[in-house]
Amino acid sequence: MNIVIIGNGITGVTCARFIRKQSDHKITIISAETDYFFSRTALMYIYMGHMKFKNTMPYENWFWEKNRINLKRAFVNNVDTVNKELHLDSGEKMSYDKLVLATGSKPNKFGWPGQDLKGVQGLYSYQDLQLLEKNTATLPKRAVIVGGGLIGIELAEMLHSRHIPVTLLVRESSFWNNVLPDGESAMINRHIIEHGFDLRLGVNLGEIVSDENGRAKAVIIKETGEKIDCQLVGLTAGVSPNISFVKDSNIQTNRGILVNKSQETNIPDVYAAGDCAEFHEPVAGRRPIEQVWYTGKIQGKVVADNICGKRTEYDPGHWFNSAKFLDIEYQTYGWVFPKLREGETDFYWEHKDGKKCLHFVWNKDTGKFIGLNVFGIRLRHEIFDRFLRDERDIDFVLTNLKSANFDPEFYAQHEKEIVEKFNKKTGKNISLEKLSGLKAALAMLRGR
Amino acid sequence: MSEINDSLSLANPSPVQLNGSQKIALAITGIGLLLIFIAWFGGSAIQTTMFLWPSLALIFSGGLWYAFASYKGIPEGIKNNHVFFNSLSNRGALGWIAGIILTGFYVCLYWYPHLLGLSADGLTNTGLVQMFDPLSQLLKGKPASQWFVYGTLYTVAILIMGVKFILKYRHNMYQVVRTISVMFFQTAFAFLIPELLEGLNSEQAYFAKDMKNMWPLNYYFFEDWHLNNMLAGGNLGWFMLVLGILMILVISPTLTYFYGKRWYCSWVCGCGGLAETAGDPWRQLSDKSLKAWKLERWIIYSVLVLILFVTAFVLYTYFTGNANIGPLNSYDVRKWYGFFIGAAFSGVIGVGFYPILGSRVWCRFGCPMAAILGLQQKFFSRFRITTNGSQCISCGNCSTYCEMGIDVRHYAQKGQDIVRASCVGCGICAAVCPRGVLKLENGPQDSRKVIEISDGGIKVNT
Structure with a gap:
């Protein structure tokens, strides 16, 4: 069987690997972006000088030949699902028996005046990074970043590393406050300001002003009319599925390419996975389009299993995620919404240094643990996954908090203080399980 | 297909942004180093002893200030900005210059010590060696040797760069504690105590007095002259002999079982101490390819076999008085080991090539001590690096900053625990990980790899 995968990101590559593990089918990965798979999440580190491009490639170049995965550098203009053919930008046609669409995302543009000027860009692809190098070759006196999300703060950190002053325009009244509750969001606000960024909260981009050469020279803030001179504008207000090449085909799309839980599109033998896929029926609690590294991985494997005859549905388990805001690491397990939902109650603890916090959410009536945000402390994924799967209550989670600590050795431990504060707030009398570290984790995972 | 292998950077991404304070500090350090170079190259007419204290004072104050x-x-937080733009840390001109100076120094040290000013009669040094006479007189009542100069500079480098490392990683207590440990073991165990003991026992013939420097890293431990000198060395000699054997047979295997080889390689060892402090700017230059790993295993285990053979032969000669087996002579064999492995590999290549090959070339490819501890770590130890569930985003920071060239990401992205013979447990992979994925841990040996994460989900093997 001849399998063609469009997109050499984490989703497409995971799919190819798992097809190869299970079969001898012919596999071809097409990408217009790069010859070889690299880790998109590491683009920022290339710009900051932490890594070279080569360091971001998880597999050495011999890997592909050894595993008989053909790599093709091309852009797919059209998909002809009737004749099972792809039309490439070179004019070449490529046939397939099974087609996997894993084309990822593209940065959002919301029709702002001046959004297509020179010196205005998003940050998603390898080409975006090359463009950023070009746009900052003459060290702009200021850059303005529009959008206060994960990519926005990464771009700010990148530019800061090159000594370019940064202004961040954030729509929300506090950073990432549409995802983070107030306490966590305020912590990140402080941290951003500590790094010397000009953080503007509760403002929107009005327009980007052009100079005589069609290059951005300033932005105007919608609310205040203030004009900020700048030579670079970063548009980081989220991403959306990169699916324009299927618009003319009979593959059904909405915002993304519509799929069922087995990642199948409306056309037989055509699958979609990763950032570009949109579920008709999302997994409970999750969004129809998930733009996360690990969901791309899981979806890629689901496609591989289905192609190889093992009927599988997307089942990502309990929600988790992680990120890093400048120097502060963030992990989340289960659901913590920016505002408590009906029937939920919470406990927020913040360390006196203002750079570590935990935010627990549970059901007010049953005590069932619902989710946790944690900043500045590392926690063990397996343990929190177990808490959620076993539907433990909040008292159990607090009691066994030490088993989840994943900070390096010799780090200060805060569980005692956290539990004391928790008891004080709730009037409960939880006593912390003394066992800690790997021993405690193993006891928990092995069910004692 | 073209291989893109650059930083992509178009501008000079790293305009020199030294602040005034840093410039003054560098100038002070520079003057201190200049005194050393004047002493070295100034010719025998200069009385260099007076340079010592000003030079050390300038280097220490300038270095710490910087x-x-x-x-x-x-x-x-993590401070790796511009590492791959910097000429010194990315094999640029400054890196090559530093490599050549270091290599040249080692060549002089091992084979042409008279170029450093070592006198033939051991009494009237000149140049660089003479410069260190006052400190040597103070510690052991003897003029300096090239090895004393080396030991002093080595310790100074570990102390100053150790402080810099601690400041760089001040948020990470594992790094802080570990670095204090290597600074302590170098200053006390490798430098001060042996020199003071040497002074107190100056009538005795030389034997090694660095309690932590065990065989086979100290390859001459079982040579006949060394055994004889220890046996003739009174209580101290006997102590060093018994301790040396206990270290090999009892202390080291026990500690490695509980904590992995890190207890030695990145907490105690002098080679490791220099690599972790002065070598830190070059840790990212290690080769992570599978080819390099294959080469590593061939070379390091060959060195191990070689030293086992040499030592067995040396002991055979010691006990039987017989120096020859067939055409091989045990005195030649040990001499060649000392030349090729002891000097050329561990010194010239191991440290001289820091700016080119990375900071752990000797530890990774050559050190037979690391080979033994590594085999034990792999097959009989409670140590592992745990991977945290499915949080890995394959970014590659862990692999990039692994000084031992371990492709940490290969394991982390599969959710596998990392159990590798070469891992020295420096903990930098865990430090640079942006998602909190890695943790150095000790636990029951059968729990290594207990947690397996496939792309589908988490499985716990009970």
């Missing part, structure tokens, strides 16, 4: 000035006012 370290503080570099991180002052900057929030705590």
